[in-house]
Amino acid sequence: MALPSPLPRELIELIATRFRMLGEPMRIAALDHLREAGEDSVGNIAEALETSQQNVSKHLNALQSDGILTRRRDGNRTMYSIADPSVLAICEVVCDGLRRRNDQLTQILEAAT
Numbered sequence: 001m002a003l004p005s006p007l008p009r010e011l012i013e014l015i016a017t018r019f020r021m022l023g024e025p026m027r028i029a030a031l032d033h034l035r036e037a038g039e040d041s042v043g044n045i046a047e048a049l050e051t052s053q054q055n056v057s058k059h060l061n062a063l064q065s066d067g068i069l070t071r072r073r074d075g076n077r078t079m080y081s082i083a084d085p086s087v088l089a090i091c092e093v094v095c096d097g098l099r100r101r102n103d104q105l106t107q108i109l110e111a112a113t
Contacts (some may be wrong), residue, residue, distance in 0.1 A: 021066045027059045035088055038083040
């Protein structure tokens with residue numbers, strides 16, 4: 001589906017909110033972990049990311065509130081998984097852009113030497 005032009009103000013706000021959600025390095029790290037794990041507990045994610053459960057829980061709750069993650073109870077553990085795989089596509093697009101930019105910078109530096 002093509003985006004309307006110009007973008008409606010409400011859509012601009014929703015897009016900006018999504019980018020703010022993805023603007024925290026810990027959230028990107030948690031998403032990357034869940035990309036590989038599929039589903040995992042707060043404790044396991046905290047251990048993998050070498051940070052506190054409290055810190056991870058705060059970020060996972062924000063991502064869940066925005067619809068990026070889903071959570072379920074498993075006994076006394078809370079399990080998280082990715083609910084909106086489009087965030088992974090966003091990360092891939094950004095990485096491709098960074099790769100192209102890096103290639104361009106490398107070419108400039110090689111030409112200068």
